[in-house]
Amino acid sequence: QKEVEQDPGPLSVPEGAIVSLNCTYSNSAFQYFMWYRQYSRKGPELLMYTYSSGNKEDGRFTAQVDKSSKYISLFIRDSQPSDSATYLCAMRAPGPGQFYFGTGTSLTVIP
Amino acid sequence: GAGVSQSPSNKVTEKGKDVELRCDPISGHTALYWYRQSLGQGLEFLIYFQGNSAPDKSGLPSDRFSAERTGGSVSTLTIQRTQQEDSAVYLCASSATGQVNQPQHFGDGTRLSIL
Numbered sequence: 001q002k003e004v005e006q007d008p009g010p011l012s013v014p015e016g017a018i019v020s021l022n023c024t025y026s027n028s029a030f031q032y033f034m035w036y037r038q039y040s041r042k043g044p045e046l047l048m049y050t051y052s053s054g055n056k057e058d059g060r061f062t063a064q065v066d067k068s069s070k071y072i073s074l075f076i077r078d079s080q081p082s083d084s085a086t087y088l089c090a091m092r093a094p095g096p097g098q099f100y101f102g103t104g105t106s107l108t109v110i111p
Numbered sequence: 112g113a114g115v116s117q118s119p120s121n122k123v124t125e126k127g128k129d130v131e132l133r134c135d136p137i138s139g140h141t142a143l144y145w146y147r148q149s150l151g152q153g154l155e156f157l158i159y160f161q162g163n164s165a166p167d168k169s170g171l172p173s174d175r176f177s178a179e180r181t182g183g184s185v186s187t188l189t190i191q192r193t194q195q196e197d198s199a200v201y202l203c204a205s206s207a208t209g210q211v212n213q214p215q216h217f218g219d220g221t222r223l224s225i226l
Contacts, residue, residue: 006153034214043115043202043217044154051212088154090215098144098170099215103153 003027006089006102015111019076023089023102026070030091030100033065035074038086038104047087048074079109113137115218117203123224126195132188132221134203140216142209143186145178148220149199157201160186161209190223198225 006023013019021035032051036044048063050056050072056063062075072091076083089102116135124130136143145157156170160180171177175193180186190197200222204215 004153032212032214036217041219041222043204043219046214046216049214090154098156098159098167100156101146101154 003100004089004091004102007105008103010106010108012108012110013079015079015081015109017079017109019079019083019107019109021074021076021087021089021105021107023072023091024070025072025091025100027091027093027100028067028070029093031094032092033063033072034090034092034099035061035063036088036090037083038088040085044088081109081111084108115203115205115216117201117218117221119221120219121222121224123226124193125226126193128193129189129191130193130223132190132201132203132223134186134188134205134218136184136186136203136205137216140205140207141183142206142213142215143180144204144206144215145186145188146202146204147199148202154202157188159209193223193225195225198223 004025035048038044050063053067060077064073086104088104092099118133141162143160146154158178159167175191178188200220202220204217206213206215
């Protein structure tokens with residue numbers, strides 16, 4: 001079983017729609033959760049960073065963590081064509097070492 | 112610039128040749144990570160440097176892969192006797208301390224193509 005599972009999509013929505021992106025994980029030791037946006041031929045860019053369960057909001061983006069279900073989500077409100085990208089979830093346990101990434105969900109927002 | 116810098120941005124080489132990929136992390140960041148991203152795949156962890164500690168090499172796929180970090184700053188990933196399956200984007204990231212609450216910042220990667 002992979003440490004992190006993410007639906008690869010692709011996901012296509014009309015402009016203005018609410019987008020929901022999700023990841024599940026198996027390691028209960030994960031404490032920190034991140035969402036990255038990656039445009040074509042670019043490196044991942046950090047969007048949201050959360051610790052513990054609950055919601056965190058930043059503009060049109062909301063990150064949600066449910067540790068009891070081992071499930072995280074990223075919601076994008078009023079989606080824009082510029083949001084078209086691949087979205088990667090990532091998470092990490094305490095101690096030194098690696099982050100674990102999902103495979104990414106490809107999103108296209110149609111004008 | 113202030114971000115993570117990687118060079119070259121693209122590299123095409125023949126099978127069997129050695130390649131060196133360079134990463135210049137954000138100034139002051141003590142943790143440095145190398146990942147490999149293949150088409151349609153997620154990020155595959157390769158190696159992690161934290162300060163002066165011994166690197167975590169647990170993700171290196173074979174002994175053809177090695178990396179070093181000189182002076183706690185610039186890092187070089189070396190692939191010897193390249194194979195076609197080595198074709199991928201190699202991403203470098205750095206974080207401020209390597210502590211669990213410090214996220215990573217990525218460069219734009221080196222796109223490696225093995226002919």
